[in-house]
Amino acid sequence: MRFDVLTLFPESMDRLLSESIIGRARDAGFIQIETINIRDYTENKHKKVDDYPYGGGTGMVMTPQPIYSAWQAVMQPLAHLEKKPYTVYMSPQGNVLNQVTAMHLAEKENLIILCGHYEGVDERILEEIVDEEISIGDYVLTGGELPAMVLIDCVSRLVPGVLPSPDAYSEETHYSGLIEYPQYTRPDVFMERNVPDILLSGHHEHIKKWRFLQMLERTKKKRPDMFERYDANNPLAVLEAYGLLPKKKNRKK
Ligand code: SAM
Numbered sequence: 001m002r003f004d005v006l007t008l009f010p011e012s013m014d015r016l017l018s019e020s021i022i023g024r025a026r027d028a029g030f031i032q033i034e035t036i037n038i039r040d041y042t043e044n045k046h047k048k049v050d051d052y053p054y055g056g057g058t059g060m061v062m063t064p065q066p067i068y069s070a071w072q073a074v075m076q077p078l079a080h081l082e083k084k085p086y087t088v089y090m091s092p093q094g095n096v097l098n099q100v101t102a103m104h105l106a107e108k109e110n111l112i113i114l115c116g117h118y119e120g121v122d123e124r125i126l127e128e129i130v131d132e133e134i135s136i137g138d139y140v141l142t143g144g145e146l147p148a149m150v151l152i153d154c155v156s157r158l159v160p161g162v163l164p165s166p167d168a169y170s171e172e173t174h175y176s177g178l179i180e181y182p183q184y185t186r187p188d189v190f191m192e193r194n195v196p197d198i199l200l201s202g203h204h205e206h207i208k209k210w211r212f213l214q215m216l217e218r219t220k221k222k223r224p225d226m227f228e229r230y231d232a233n234n235p236l237a238v239l240e241a242y243g244l245l246p247k248k249k250n251r252k253k
Contacts, residue, residue: 001031001110003034003155004034004074005034007036010035017033025162028161036074038070042066062122067129081109081110086111087111088132088134090116090136091134091144092138092141093133094132097134097151099174115143115147115148177231178226179219179226180215181214182218184199
């Protein structure tokens with residue numbers, strides 16, 4: 001899977017996206033992440049990428065031309081692909097990101113991510129190029145780079161090959177609609193607190209059952225809202241019923 005990130009601050013992303021699991025997945029070729037500096041595409045002789053908002057008000061707005069040119073530069077070599085690249089704009093106004101959104105996005109082959117700054121981007125660029133707006137939560141950040149990194153990280157974990165096996169994420173919090181069971185490692189006693197005996201028993205079936213009960217219990221306690229929505233037979237249907245599946249916006253193409 002390939003991510004192309006349109007940003008004014010490519011350097012701010014490079015470090016985190018080169019470390020640990022994501023860095024190794026890039027090196028091994030399971031994912032590809034390119035950052036594109038929007039400023040390189042401005043036709044303005046002063047390299048300006050923002051301007052005052054029409055109608056007045058505080059702050060600056062990112063102008064459409066450099067974003068559109070940067071997007072086209074990414075799109076053109078991919079235009080022949082059967083599966084059209086999907087363009088998302090990181091925005092506090094978008095659908096709030098959850099595990100189901102991540103699962104849907106992990107099925108794309110090419111994801112183009114637009115990061116805003118200042119007061120955001122000119123509305124016409126959203127109408128012209130964006131398939132979906134995604135928020136990482138109901139608060140406002142300075143720019144779209146942190147949200148884009150959050151999105152890339154959680155989507156990449158679901159791309160085949162990035163984690164050692166699907167088990168590595170399918171038992172994790174949110175994947176099945178439940179919170180994960182408690183994790184322990186050495187030593188078996190710490191500050192007079194013992195690792196539960198069952199985990200030292202070597203009895204895999206009992207451990208599996210215990211862990212599942214822990215998932216139910218912990219979800220009920222820590223996230224009663226999730227517990228109420230949980231349907232053991234069909235977690236995706238429950239997420240859909242509660243409006244947690246991502247909605248696709250109608251965009252002019
Ligand atoms: N004026 C905009 C509004 O009120 O909706 C907020 C602009 S914000 C200061 C600048 C940029 O940060 C946005 O264009 C977006 O790319 C990014 N951003 C801020 N909060 C975000 C969030 N919760 N999720 C995703 N992106 C966010």
